Amino acid sequence: METKEIAVLGIFLFVALLEALFTGLFRKAEQKPGDGMVEILSTTSMMLVSMPLAMAGGAWVAGRFAPAGALGDLPLLAQIAVLLVFDDMGQYWWHRLSHSVSWLYKLHRPHHNAEYMSVRIVYRNNFFYYLFMPSLWFSGALIFLGFGAVYAVYAVVKMAVIIGAHSDLRWDVPLYRIKALSPVMWVVERLISTPATHGAHHGKYAADGITNYKGNFGNLLFFWDVLFGTAKITRRYPETYGVENLPETTVGEQMLWPLLRAPAEPYSEPTTLAAKSSM
Numbered sequence: 699m700e701t702k703e704i705a706v707l708g709i710f711l712f713v714a715l716l717e718a719l720f721t722g723l724f725r726k727a728e729q730k731p732g733d734g735m736v737e738i739l740s741t742t743s744m745m746l747v748s749m750p751l752a753m754a755g756g757a758w759v760a761g762r763f764a765p766a767g768a769l770g771d772l773p774l775l776a777q778i779a780v781l782l783v784f785d786d787m788g789q790y791w792w793h794r795l796s797h798s799v800s801w802l803y804k805l806h807r808p809h810h811n812a813e814y815m816s817v818r819i820v821y822r823n824n825f826f827y828y829l830f831m832p833s834l835w836f837s838g839a840l841i842f843l844g845f846g847a848v849y850a851v852y853a854v855v856k857m858a859v860i861i862g863a864h865s866d867l868r869w870d871v872p873l874y875r876i877k878a879l880s881p882v883m884w885v886v887e888r889l890i891s892t893p894a895t896h897g898a899h900h901g902k903y904a905a906d907g908i909t910n911y912k913g914n915f916g917n918l919l920f921f922w923d924v925l926f927g928t929a930k931i932t933r934r935y936p937e938t939y940g941v942e943n944l945p946e947t948t949v950g951e952q953m954l955w956p957l958l959r960a961p962a963e964p965y966s967e968p969t970t971l972a973a974k975s976s977m
Contacts, residue, residue, distance in 0.1 A: 702850040706857045712866050721866045728813035732949045739953050741821040748828040756838025762872035770844025777848040787831035790922040793915040808952035813940035815866040815897055827972045856918040870894055874933055878908045887931055894933050901936030908936045
């Protein structure tokens with residue numbers, strides 16, 4: 699295991715420990731049967747299979763066009779800028795598309811099927827969601843081209859922000875209460891994803907005035923939402939999380955759609971007053 703992976707795992711386990719102590723890591727009031735299984739399978743398969751395959755694929759493609767390390771002499775700031783565009787902004791657009799294209803949403807729905815926020819759902823997605831994620835392929839290519847050392851630090855910072863934004867520990871709440879920090883938090887919440895801005899993306903009901911299910915897509919940088927007009931900042935949290943007006947799904951479908959699909963719901967006769975009067 700590389701230093702980067704150890705660092706990310708350490709951050710993940712540290713936040714998980716804090717949740718276990720303060721918000722009930724394995725005792726979320728809204729959890730349903732199957733949630734834990736989806737999270738175990740998706741996290742394990744992403745770390746061991748889909749992400750490594752995607753990044754290896756990107757490196758293989760890059761190797762067809764350029765020698766290893768070809769861009770390794772780029773200045774540090776240039777490498778960071780390239781990673782932010784091809785990895786983080788690329789993931790923003792992949793995430794945004796997954797809320798607009800029906801078949802792609804099938805790959806992302808497991809992430810929103812959880813009716814709670816937690817470190818548990820950070821990697822909760824369909825197996826193919828990560829395998830086909832363009833930003834992972836770009837990252838693999840950039841590492842092959844010489845960005846490895848910079849990417850290692852960048853990835854740790856990015857995952858620290860993402861893990862913190864998904865946790866229900868809500869680290870931003872006490873900072874909002876400190877009046878002297880208001881200007882700082884104004885910048886922070888427009889720069890990176892926070893529990894409030896990302897929690898709004900996971901809200902269940904758009905009518906609550908907080909939820910922004912079709913926005914707040916940023917992963918590391920919330921700035922992409924500000925730049926592309928999908929940002930909603932309220933400094934408040936939805937009361938409920940999850941997906942609205944969709945049929946039930948299964949563990950198998952969440953993990954491996956389209957290879958596995960939930961049974962179709964049986965047809966039932968309409969029960970409206972008009973239907974009854976026609977019988």
